[in-house]
Amino acid sequence: MSALAALIKRDIRIALRVGGGALIGVLFFLTVTVLMPFAVGPDLALLARLGPAILWLGALLASLLTLDRLFTADHEDGSLDLIVMSRTPLELACAAKALAHWLAAGLPLVVATPALGLLLNLDGASTLAVALTLLAGTPALTFTGMIGAALAVTLHRGGLLLAVLVLPLSIPVLIFGVAASQAAISGPLSFGTPFSILCALSLISLVIGPFAAAASLRHGLD
């Protein structure tokens, strides 16, 4: 257990220090959100209607952007091989790494959401709903994305291939995340139904992600 705690602590520390690049995801999130009014025009009513979708897309792309770092840095300096060979089960180590990545790169996105909601003319309740769905949904993005990150690092290919592999897997999360936010703001649907499916998706990815990532690391690294 202490090994996992140490791994989490180390990963967060590396991510937050110079060269870690976790917080650059928030900057990207901000930039994408600011770009949207330029694209669709500064119509406040329209922005309020599109707001949840814009925030979700921004968070999805931002978390995709930082996924590259999940295994590559460790692969480059050789610590990934040590993690694979260590006595801690690789599945748990992968889960710990993903948790650390979510704490360093996913949680800041959720924290930044209220400020960005202001830019998109969302009122307090709507912003809260979007932030809540992001809080429930971003772990799913990180844990399914981890599968793609593990595949990409074993193949020595990142970038576009990672995006092409991960994005289809994250579509259900996007659908139910936006559906829950819309339901809270305007929809005839109750907030609880899509929100519980979103939580279920997160829990499923919490189980599947570490196993698939560990399998791909075990089979892929040589």
Next chain:
Amino acid sequence: MDWIDGAIDQLLPSGFWQIACKASDDYQGVMTLIDLANPTKFLTLTARVLPWLAAATAILLVVGLYQSAMAPDDYQQGATVKIMFIHVPNAWLSMLVWGVMSLAALGTLVWRHPLADVAAKAAAPIGAAFTFLALVTGSLWGRPMWGTYWEWDARLTSVLILFLMYLGLIALWRAVEDPSRAARAAAILTLVGAINLPIIKFSVDWWNTLHQPASVMRMGGPTLDRAFLMPLLVMAIGFSLLFVTLHLAAMRNEILRRRVRSLQMMQASQRAA
């Protein structure tokens, strides 16, 4: 030196394999999957089977198309109901092919079956083609019936995701030069993607959508009329045989392609030495 292993795998003199296969024959006395693991044996077997399969496919598809053309018009849908005889087999196969690839992925990861990754790689483009045809025929039918080419309902969306995942898988195969390395990565992605299959199958039951619920494979027998059911079944079997034929042919091509590749690499290394 992965490629040398691959080269040895596929270029061992056939005598070695005959001994190995004979040993396994003596041991079990029956033809097993292990025997098919010998690419040379696989090639000779499929060379014998493929013409018959192709002929059976052609006959079934001709009969199926004739029956579909002769089938009566639906009282509501008119002649457009005939699109269904193409659409439904394609949609079934789009899922079946992913299922076949999932089995092959297990073969790659668990049993290290030498032909499993060949099977998985050969199936991906065929599956993508079936999925694409299912989407196209579905939207051609949707235009007169639903009044729109595309509707973001649960089943259409999940089949579209399946199509994107086929494309991602093909991209993965193409991105990596070493086939055995690509095979293991693709196998894991295939198994993860298999989660989509039950979602597609049951999406019409779980969500109340525009796409009609299952009417052939359901509890309490099909709701389809016999006049429509017969051509549909013939077409489904015909398309399944088409898949088997294309798949075996593509696997043969892939084996030969790998042999050419390892020969080229051997030649290159000899020249370098």
